[in-house]
Amino acid sequence: MAPQHTEYDVVVVGGSGVDTVVRVGSLPVPLADSVPVGPIEEWPGHTGGNVALGTRALGLRTALLDFIGDDWTGSRVRERMAEGDVEFAPVTSPAGTRRAVNLVDAAGRRMSFYDARDPAGLRMPRDHYLPWLGSARHVHLSIMDFARFLYDDIEDLGVPVSTDLHDWDGRADHHREFALRSDLVFLSAAGVGGDVHALMREILEKGRAETVVATAGAEGSSLLTREDGGSPVHVPAAVPPAPVVDSNGAGDAFVSGFLYGRLAGRDPVECARLGALAGAHACTAPGSTSLISREALLEPDRG
DSSP, X not given: OOOSSSOBSEEEESOOEEEEEEEOSSSSOOOOSOOOOSOOEEEEEHHXXXXXXXXXXTTOOEEEEEEEOSSHHHHHHHHHHHHTTOEEEEEEOTTOOOEXXXXXXXXXXXXXXXXXXXXXXXXXXXXXXXXXXXXBSOEEEOSOGXXXXXXXXXXXHTOOEEEEOOSOOSOOHHHHXXXXXXXXXXXXXXXXXXXXXXXXXXXXXXXXXXXXEEEOGGGOEEEEEGGGTTOOEEEOOOOOSSXXXXXXXXXXXXXXXXXHHHHTTOOHHHHHHXXXXXXXHHTTSSTTOOOOOHHHHTOGGGO
């Protein structure tokens, strides 16, 4: 499948799949043979899919490249991307479409059981992804193993690239190349066993990143750029516009809002503020069903 346009604002690579959401009273779930729960729901998205849907909802021309299976879950992903007007260019994986089971408590907190299922040695054909990368203003790589092999071509093309390390502890080798070869790095403070600010500085010192953002849910985010002189800036979390239902996809929405600001020429602190607004909005509905619009993100009274 060739690109339909000569330019895309964002090309997302990897990270699509289907979440099975199970709502429980509390986390961790007590050990029992059977636990009554509310309705079990299926939501296509996952991290890359959610970023693609979120940036498209903000008016950015967006494409998603990934592997999915020729299966029921893959058809759900296709349908969701079509509904969200995201151009989807998948390659069929014999291993099937990725899945996750997410336990969500009454406060919207979650615990995810992720079935990556991509086989070792999986590679996306170069003639499939190169035309898309060549038409991108910005590339966002999910931390799928196959995605790391696109870095050389991205650098040769001179396209800015971001990634989300999620709950990286700063030690696992799988994430390191993504951390050190991206221009913009997101990570979750929850996964860092030690000093998150020290890890952010390390990414800047050892890698090519211009900006590192550590999100911490209701505690807001920390922002560090090469121009900050080693002093992180705290950006408060936004107040959700409605009761919190589900934090699934909130971090992906933050990334979408931040990328919107970056591509609009906003400064990093303003980008993080927009990310916080998008993330808070995402918590008010299940799955990726509450995507903030550009008009809502930029309301004058947001301050």
